[in-house]
Amino acid sequence: AAGPRPPGGMPAAVSAQAGTGDGAPVVVARAHHGSVSREQRAIVEEELKSGRLPAVVATSSLELGIDMGAVDLVIQVEAPPSVAAGLQRVGxxxxxxxxxxRGVLFPKYRGDLVESAVVAERMQAGLIESMRYPRNPLDVLAQQIVAMVALDEWAVEDVAALVRRAAPFATLPASALESVLDMLSGRYPSDEFAELRPRLVWDRVTGTLTGRPGAQRLxxxxxxxxxxxxxxxxxxxxGSGEPTRRVGELDEEMVYESRVGDVFLLGSTSWRVEDITHDRVVVTPAPGQPGKMPFWKGDAPGRPVELGRALGAFLREVSSLAPEQARARSTAAGLDEWGTDNLLAYLAEQKAATRQVPDDRTLLVERFRDELGDWRLVVHSPFGAPVNAPWALAITARLRERYGVDVQSMHSDDGIVLRLPETDGEPPSAEVALFEPEEIEPLVTAEVGGSALFAARFRECAARALLLPKRDPRRRTPLWQQRQRAAHLLQVASGYGSFPIVLETMRECLQDVFDVPGLVGIMSDLRARTVxxxxxxxxxxxxxxxxxLFGYVGMFLYEGDAPLAERRAQALSLDTALLAELLGQAELRELLDADAVAEVEQQLQRLTEDRRAYSLDSTADLLRLLGDLTTAEALERGATAAWLAELEAARRAIRVRIGGEERWLGIEDAGRVRDALGAPLPTGVPETFTEPVRDPLGDLVARYARTHGPxxxxDCAARLGLGVAVVAATLERLGGAGRVMSGEFRPGGSGSEWCDAEVLRxxxxxxxxxxxxxxxxxxxxxxxxxxxxxxGVGSRARGVDGLLRVVEQLAGAAVPASALETTVLPSRVAGYTPALLDELTAAGxxxxxxxxxxxxxxxxLALAPADVADLLLPPVGTLELTELHTGVLDALDGDQALFFRSLSDRVGSTDDAALVAALWDLVWAGELTNDTLAPLRSLLGATARSSPTRRRTAPRPRYGR
Structure with a gap:
């Protein structure tokens, strides 16, 4: 018998290691990877160290692993991504x-034979790849600066001196540092960024940086x-009162595809899903139960260009040797006899198909038709994904320009696959892959900005820069919500190439993900004819x-499931106002709730209790988000005269005259208000805040829309002190960009109005x-x-027409036959008599x-109008048919009606009572009906007639009987 389970403990069948639990089977191997909980990984490592666990199946989670001498052999399935990784793992x-x-490499497929041999050979020679560290990562810089100023005040010069002592920032330009500080302090290139919260205060006069409240926690x-x-x-x-224990982690997409009761594998244990909440999966052990394999989506490391060149050189050498020499060379690289035979056959088949094996000095462009007759273009390049990925972008851009269609492409460490739609002209030749070295970097830079890679990396960079912080670090933030927030920020930031996170995302794509210098070098070799x-x-x-092609199929098999926020946006340019008129959209004035409009406006104007100013910094945020405010308006929203005066003294706020009255203004809007409204600025405004912005009037009008209802x-012109025509033209321009909408919105309003698109939503x-x-x-x-x-109980319905309306409402509803004409119909039809219903049934x-x-x-019993009886009357019930039942149904087949005596003669029944009983069996089963309810009344009456000779019995008028 099992003993009581210790608090927070696991069943013995799960916690037993290497057969140490009584009666548990011997554990030969356990799994170790990043999605297994830290506690479980520690148990696996300790069991391996102690020698009680014979083997561990691990991902790269053990690559930097544990230092111990008890491991005898490392078995690497598939070639490691680099020589350095191979040495680290086998080490x-x-x-x-x-x-x-000691280590053994097991290639997974024929193409993996080459890379396994080259990696093994270079591992023995110690030829690891050169390392590249990130240069000037602005997202990390932003995070570090926030951490620095969270506790102490820093001078800008001291921050610059400190960060430049770190190798990644040794060459950090002053302009890049200033742009990051602008972003963190709330000075953005456009008012569209106003929803981003500043993380620090930058005193431009004293040159000091101070963290804002919450910076340390962030x-x-x-x-x-x-x-x-x-x-x-x-x-x-x-159980009740017991602490929960973390078992591991699952990918969001897999959880969405799972249901309670499913069994999956995590580590080397099967688990049954007991509950799925918004941020966790609750499981119980399911020992011995087969489970589905989980999956996690990640980014595969690309082959370094040094390894790619070595791989190409190996292919060139082996394919040029005589068979015996090639065999000896393969054996010297570490392949066994089977691997050597397989490799030589693989290369021979490739040479027979293309007359040339691609290598480091010969790149092959292969062209053939697929199953649909479309052209496939395959560029065989061994230089790795960091080189092939930007090359694929450049080729697709050229093909799009030439043919006017987007070309599907896929890249890998071994080449590029492109699919071209059927064309009338000649298919593209190898020259589409040739570029001048000088045009590669600008072309790739222009193309990567619209790629899914850029959107994904932008989300990660924005999170690292603390622009998309977690609401609660103890709770999971759904990935799809992160994508939505990042997509909205990218939509705004993409129009401003100097925004630090846009620059950092581009740097990361071009330097960390792509190897653009390597691609430029290959283009130079192609031009010089050395390749x-x-x-x-x-x-x-x-x-x-x-x-x-196997990788190509895998990439596009689930293309429809790709996240929309990380897929390139492609849309027609439409006149939305004209489209609305064409489609005749309903006016929202009748749909919007007046109370909802009032509530939203209160929140937008920071008049609700939870949005009022409560401190000096929140008063600065009030001016930044709402724009200019009079003293009375600021005080109404929680600000105090002392806070306003302190902001003015610190040059974080100024007073200007707009629309004939004095208003408070955030210092960031100084140049914007001066250029858009012609308002004179007070003396002492730092020059930084008076620099021109791209669209000053558009920013002010858009902010008005963003902080008001319809x-x-x-209204906007009066607030800004401008002419209505000027504001209307600006609104039309913003409407064309999709930032504001026009229409009839406000309940009880009049005429066409404007509303911010997000506010309208x-x-x-x-x-x-x-x-x-x-x-x-x-x-x-x-x-x-x-x-x-x-x-209609107690209603004033009368006569045949009133009864028909009641029948229509009761259609298909079964009621006791004895209650139909005693309770149901009399309570609904005044002066009801059976003759009224007979009149309707007799008329059909x-x-x-x-x-x-x-x-x-x-x-x-159920009633229904004849025209919908087939749809509403209950279905025919089940009845164990006797010979007499069958005879009645056969006699009435074909929807014919018969009088009782005619039916008796046709059936050949001499027992009227038995025939009557059979008829009522069929009636209650729904098989037969009558054109009057008189037989039913007779049956239910005190003196039932046993042989109604004057009435006809007909099949129920429904399709299929």
Whole structure:
């Protein structure tokens, strides 16, 4: 019998290591990877160190691993991504003085044979790749500066001197540092960035930096450089009062595809899903149960160009040797006999298909048609994904310019695959892959900005720069929400190439992800003819191409599931106002709720209690978000005269005259108000804040729209002290960019109005929420009051027409036959008599059918208008048919009606009572009906007639009987 489970503990079947638990099978190997909990990884490492665990199956989580000499052998499945990684992994074995590290590489596919051999050979020679550290990563710089000023005041010169002592920032330009400080202090190139919260205060006169409230917490909770993937924590279900234990992590997409009760593998254990919440998966052990393999999405490291050149040189050498010499060379590289045979056959097949094996001095462009008849272009290049990825961007740009269509492309460490739609002209030749070295970097820079890679990296950079902080560091932030926030910021920032995070994202793509200098070097070699480009057309993919096509299929198989925020936006340029007129969109004035509009406006104007100013810095934020305010308006929103005076003394706020009155203004808006409104500025404004901005008037009008509900152009013009025509023209321009919308919005308003697009979406959501509250559940008593009125009980319906309306409402509803003409119909039709219903059934306007028998000769009955009877009457019930039942149905087949005696003669029945009983069986089963309810009344009466000879019995008028 199992003993009591210790608090927070795990079952013995799960916690037993290497067979140490009584009765548990011997554990041969356990899994070790980053998504297994830290506690579980520590257990695995300790078991391996102690020798109780014979083997560990690990990812690169053990690459930098644990220092111990007990590991005898490292088995590497598939070639490591670099020589350095291979040495680090194999170096886990024999990790002691004088010992030899031993490892075995197992290639996964034929193309992997070459890389495994080259990596193994270079590992033995110690030829590791050169390292490159990030140069001037502005997102990390922003994070570090916030952490520095969170506790102490810093001079800008001291910050610059300190950061330049670190190698990555040794060449940091002063302009880059200033742009980062502008971003952190709230000075943005456009008012569209106003929702970003400043993290520090930069006194331009004294040159000092001071952290704003919350900076320390932000730096601690949102710091770090590892991207947040929005993983779900996996926790072991705990009993009442027991602490939960973390088991590991799962990818967001996999959790969305999982359901309660599913079993999956994590580590070397099966787990059953017991509950899925917004931020965690609760599981229980499922020992011995087969489970699905989890998946995590990540970025694969690309092959370094040095390794790519070595791989190409190996291919060139082996393919040029005689068979015996090639065999000896392969064996010298570390391949066994099977690997050597496989490699030589692989190269021979490639040479037979293309007459040339691609290598470091010969690049191959292969062209063939796919299954649909479209052209596939394969560029065989061994130089690695960091070189091939920007090359693919450049080729697709050229093909798009030439053919006017977007070309699907895929890159890998071994080349590029492109799919071209069917064209009337000649298919593209190898020259589409040739570029001048000088044009590569500008072309790649222009193309990468619209790629999914740029959007994904922008999200990560913005998070590292603390622009997208976590709301609660203890809770998971869904990845799709991160994408939405980053996409909105990118939409704004993409128009400003000097924004630090845009620059950093571009730097990361061009330097850290891509190897643009390596690609430029290859283009230079092609121009100098030291590397040649060979073109070949094949009837089917060559062996090398088939390996690349496998990756192409995997990339585009689930293309439709790609996140929209990280896919290149492609849309037609439409006149939205003209389109709205063409489609005849409904006016929102009748749809928006007046109370919702008032509530949103209160919040936008910072008049609600939770949005009022509460400190000196929040008063500065008030001016930054709302713009110019009179003293009375500022005080109404929580500011104090002392705070305003302190901001003015610190040159964080100024007073200007706008629209004939004095107003407070955030210092960041000084140049904007001067250029847009012609307002004179007070003396002493730092020159930095008087520099021209791109669209000063557009910024002010857009901010007015962003902080108000629906408004007329005249309202905005009066606030800014401008002419209505000037403001209207600016609104038209903003409307063309999709930032504001025009229409009839405000309930009770008049004429066409303007509204910020995001504010309008908020108004629609709030109005919808209020409408939903109106349909919330009501007490049972309200239902009891509603139902009689809805059913017309006690109504003034009269005559045949009134009865027909009642039947239409009751259509298909089964009621006891005994209650139909005693309770149901008399309570709804004043002066009801059976003759009224007979008139409708005899005229064929109403049909009735049985819906099941009840004790005492009673049964369920349903009425319906004849034209919808097939749709609303209950389905035919089940009945165990006798010979007599079958005879009746056969006699009435074909929708014919028969009098009782005719039916008796046709059936050949001599027992009228038995025939009557069979008829009622079929009636209650829904098989038969009658053109009057007189037989039913007779059955239910005190003196039932046993043989109704004057009435006809007909099949129920429904399709298919």
């Amino acid at each position: 886990r074995a024999g990790h002691q003085v004088g010992a030899i590290s 730096a601690v909770t949102s710091g770090g450089t590892i991207p947040d993937r929005g993983l779900f924590g996996v926790f072991l279900a705990a 040649r480009l060979v073109e070949v057309e094949t009837p089917q993919p060559s062996p090398f191409a088939r390996s690349l 408004f007329h152009a005249a 908020t108004l629609r959501r709030r109005s919808l929420a209020k409408l939903r509250k109106e349909v919330e559940p009501v007490p049972v008593a309200a239902l009891a009051r509603f139902l009689p009125a809805w059913q 306007e109403v049909t009735w059918a049985g819906a099941g028998a009840l004790p005492g000769g009673d049964g369920w």
